[in-house]
Amino acid sequence: xxxxxxxxxxxxxxxxxxxxxxxxxxxxxxxxxxxxxxxxxxxxxxxxxxxxxxxxxxxxxxxxxxxxxxxxxxxxxxxxxxxxxxxxxxxxxxxxxxxxxxxxxxxxxxxxxxxxxxxxxxxxxxxxxxxxxxxxxxxxxxxxxxxxxxxxxxxxxxxxxxxxxxxxxxxxxxxxxxxxxxxxxxxxxxxxxxxxxxxxxxxxxxxxxxxxxxxxxxxxxxxxxxxxxxxxxxxxxxxxxxxxxxxxxxxxxxxxxxxxxxxxxxxxxxxxxxxxxxxxxxxxxxxxxxxxxxxxxxxxxxxxxxxxxxxxxxxxxxxxxxxxxxxxxxxxxxxxxxxxxxxxxxxxxxxxxxxxxxxxxxxxxxxxxxxxxxxxxxxxxxxxxxxxxxxxxxxxxx
Numbered sequence: 076x077x078x079x080x081x082x083x084x085x086x087x088x089x090x091x092x093x094x095x096x097x098x099x100x101x102x103x104x105x106x107x108x109x110x111x112x113x114x115x116x117x118x119x120x121x122x123x124x125x126x127x128x129x130x131x132x133x134x135x136x137x138x139x140x141x142x143x144x145x146x147x148x149x150x151x152x153x154x155x156x157x158x159x160x161x162x163x164x165x166x167x168x169x170x171x172x173x174x175x176x177x178x179x180x181x182x183x184x185x186x187x188x189x190x191x192x193x194x195x196x197x198x199x200x201x202x203x204x205x206x207x208x209x210x211x212x213x214x215x216x217x218x219x220x221x222x223x224x225x226x227x228x229x230x231x232x233x234x235x236x237x238x239x240x241x242x243x244x245x246x247x248x249x250x251x252x253x254x255x256x257x258x259x260x261x262x263x264x265x266x267x268x269x270x271x272x273x274x275x276x277x278x279x280x281x282x283x284x285x286x287x288x289x290x291x292x293x294x295x296x297x298x299x300x301x302x303x304x305x306x307x308x309x310x311x312x313x314x315x316x317x318x319x320x321x322x323x324x325x326x327x328x329x330x331x332x333x334x335x336x337x338x339x340x341x342x343x344x345x346x347x348x349x350x351x352x353x354x355x356x357x358x359x360x361x362x363x364x365x366x367x368x369x370x371x372x373x374x375x376x377x378x379x380x381x382x383x384x385x386x387x388x389x390x391x392x393x394x395x396x397x398x399x400x401x402x403x404x405x406x407x408x409x410x411x412x413x414x415x416x417x418x419x420x421x422x423x424x425x426x427x428x429x430x431x432x433x434x435x436x437x438x439x440x441x442x443x444x445x446x447x448x449x450x451x452x453x454x455x456x457x458x459x460x461x462x463x464x465x466x467x468x469x470x471x472x473x
Contacts, residue, residue: 080405081433084127084414086392087288087322089234091127092168094409095429098325098396098417099132099174099237099292103452105147110156113455115163121422122169125429127415129164130172130237131157134228136220140177140245142201143186149175149224154231161232173228174292175279176239177217179248180206181331192217194248194255194262199332200367208257214271217245221275222282235288235322238279242338243330246272247294250311253301254332269311273318280320288322290394291315295381296328298337305381309388316391325394325417326382334369339420340398341373341444350450373444376404379411386412401439402432423448424458 078084081093097118104113114131121129134149135141147153161171180199182191184206191202192209199206209217225236240246248254249271255262261271280289293312297303315321329337336343345368371377378397386393392414399405400421408416421428421440431437447459 077406077410078414080402080409080416086128086235086290086415088286089128089170089288089322091170091415093125093127093429093433094405094415095126096172096325096394096415096417097121097126097129097422098419099130099239100419100423100456101132101142101452103145103454103456106145108141108145108147108153110147110153110160115160117456118160118171119163119167120426122164122167124422124425124427125431125433126169126418126422128170128172128235130174131160131233132174133178133239134173134175134224136175136177136217136224139187139189139191140179140182140217140220141187141189142178142181143183144188145186146178149173149227149231151227154227157228157231157233161234165232170234171232172235172237172288172290173231173233174237174239175221175224175228177220177245179243179245180254181242181244192245194257194268197254201332211259214261218275218278222278225279225282229283229287233287235290236279236283237325238276238289238291240272241292241294241327241329243294243297243332246275247297247303248332250294250308251297251303252307253297253299265307265310266314269314273314276315276320277318289320290323290325291321292325292327294328295326295378295385298329298334302330302333305384309384312385312389316389321391323392323394323415324385324389325396326378326385327396328378328381333367336368336371338397339446339449340371340377341446343368343370344445344447344450347447347450373398375400376408379408382413383411398444400442403438405432420444420446420448420458423456424461 118129164171180193184202193206195208255268394415395408395413396417421442424442428440
């Protein structure tokens with residue numbers, strides 16, 4: 076008998092109240108990395124709306140690993156405020172996950188006022204300059220930062236840790252043949268390129284113990300020529316499974332460094348992007364934006380064809396991500412063996428969508444995939460056409 080979307084499900088040591096996970100979406104309400112009321116309310120509303128688990132994104136493991144200065148660093152100073160967030164989510168019957176990572180080539184070094192690092196030396200547009208390949212001692216330090224951040228997350232009351240192995244952030248860039256040109260134990264062959272991310276996952280698993288779930292957001296493909304693709308990512312995923320450090324794997328693709336629309340699909344709100352940036356950056360976007368943000372037609376569950384390859388090859392629980400907006404898509408995913416679905420834009424448009432699905436009030440969310448939510452990450456991520464006063468459960472029915 077096939078599972079249903081609203082039955083309880085296990086994720087390692089956790090029991091989730093249903094099969095819906097709020098995917099990590101940068102909330103844009105952490106000025107200088109502070110935990111604000113707006114951040115707490117963002118995740119509390121998702122929990123109130125019926126999702127089984129909500130994911131706080133993006134939690135950097137160090138100041139130099141931030142995307143920019145308004146990124147949260149999961150240090151000890153943040154624990155009391157994050158505990159307020161997790162307590163609020165728990166009060167609504169949901170679980171809380173912290174996405175941890177190091178931005179690597181995606182880090183804005185000018186905003187952070189700190190150098191970043193990469194597997195190999197190369198120019199990075201987000202860093203606005205050359206990023207040096209990391210020394211072994213630097214990688215040891217980053218690994219320790221992952222351990223400290225994971226422990227802090229547990230102390231802050233998070234039920235799960237999602238390690239960011241996607242979108243060409245640091246760990247993802249080690250997996251990519253076009254970004255990792257190292258000749259030591261962390262480069263060269265597929266196994267060599269996978270060694271450092273596997274090491275970090277093992278350390279995180281050891282650090283958090285058996286009562287907290289460890290998951291990873293994992294690139295199936297980088298979506299760029301000569302980047303990571305299925306022929307290698309499938310093999311890497313099998314190694315991750317064999318290592319035994321993961322309770323679930325969330326499948327994604329694309330590159331925040333080189334192809335920012337691959338994991339969104341749909342319209343490119345270039346005018347809004349330009350308007351949201353300082354004048355000089357906006358001018359650069361006008362020139363280079365079409366290359367960095369190519370247009371891909373939106374399709375419901377656009378990652379499903381690739382994700383099926385992983386479902387065939389793996390036994391670890393899989394979380395399907397990518398353009399899930401309809402309840403029939405959720406049923407299809409569960410019938411095909413995926414344990415959970417992750418939703419982002421659909422829940423920005425209506426945080427109460429899961430409960431509306433549960434009550435059979437709607438069959439499809441209201442998101443139209445205009446992607447105009449994307450530029451709002453600089454002033455509070457939100458759907459630009461959503462009226463928050465009319466999004467309570469029972470409204471916006473179809």
